[in-house]
Amino acid sequence: MNQNAREGQQALIRRLAWLLDSSIRIPGTQYKVGLDAVIGLIPWAGDVIGSALSLGIVGLAFNLGAPRSTLVRMGFNILVEMVVGAIPVVGDIFDAFWKANERNVRLLERSMSQPRARRKDFWFVSLIGLVLITVLGFTVYGTFQLTQWIIQSISQSNSW
Numbered sequence: 001m002n003q004n005a006r007e008g009q010q011a012l013i014r015r016l017a018w019l020l021d022s023s024i025r026i027p028g029t030q031y032k033v034g035l036d037a038v039i040g041l042i043p044w045a046g047d048v049i050g051s052a053l054s055l056g057i058v059g060l061a062f063n064l065g066a067p068r069s070t071l072v073r074m075g076f077n078i079l080v081e082m083v084v085g086a087i088p089v090v091g092d093i094f095d096a097f098w099k100a101n102e103r104n105v106r107l108l109e110r111s112m113s114q115p116r117a118r119r120k121d122f123w124f125v126s127l128i129g130l131v132l133i134t135v136l137g138f139t140v141y142g143t144f145q146l147t148q149w150i151i152q153s154i155s156q157s158n159s160w
Contacts, residue, residue, distance in 0.1 A: 006064060013060050013108065017101035020053055037096040040085055043147075044140045047085050051136050054078045054101055055129055061108045062125045070111040074104040075128040079135060086139040088147070 001009075021034040036050040058074050066074075077100040084098070085091040 001063070001065075009060055009064055010109075010112075013057055013064075014105055016053070016057055016060075017105045020050070020101045021099040022102065033096045034099075034101075036101065037092065040092050040095045043088070044144060047082060047091075047140060048136060050085070050095070051078060051082050051132065054081070054104070055132060057101055057104055058125065058128070061104070062122070064108070064112070066108055067111055068124055070107050071125055071128060073107050075132055077103045077107075079132055082132065082136045083139055086136075086143045088143065 019034060020036040022032040023034045024038065025032050036053070039050050040046040042049075055078065058071060058078070061074060062071060077098075081095060081098050081100040084094045087094075
């Protein structure tokens with residue numbers, strides 16, 4: 001990848017992270033949230049969409065040649081955001097403050113002086129993605145089951 005293409009891809013990653021984590025100023029404050037926090041308000045689907053977009057940043061980092069250690073740390077940041085983000089209300093607030101995508105951009109920028117990833121690392125990155133998607137699936141399923149149980153408990157207590 002030539003230097004102009006690398007710089008273009010780095011700019012795309014920074015722009016996507018900004019859009020997901022800091023593009024919307026909360027009125028009356030200096031604090032900003034992004035589309036990830038807004039999308040996360042949609043039960044279950046919002047977490048899946050936000051995580052998929054975050055995984056896209058990891059994929060772009062792989063294309064830039066980020067080392068495995070950086071890719072793992074990026075995956076961990078997304079994992080934390082996925083698991084905690086799946087908790088209703090608390091998770092949405094956490095997402096607004098954690099800003100996994102901006103954390104990942106900082107990790108990537110620090111690691112760019114390290115050796116580039118090799119094509120065989122594709123399977124390693126794919127494994128990270130598979131683990132994150134699996135954990136997300138279990139998390140979404142768990143919160144769905146918990147929500148159903150709460151609704152059933154409330155409806156049974158109201159019936160007598």
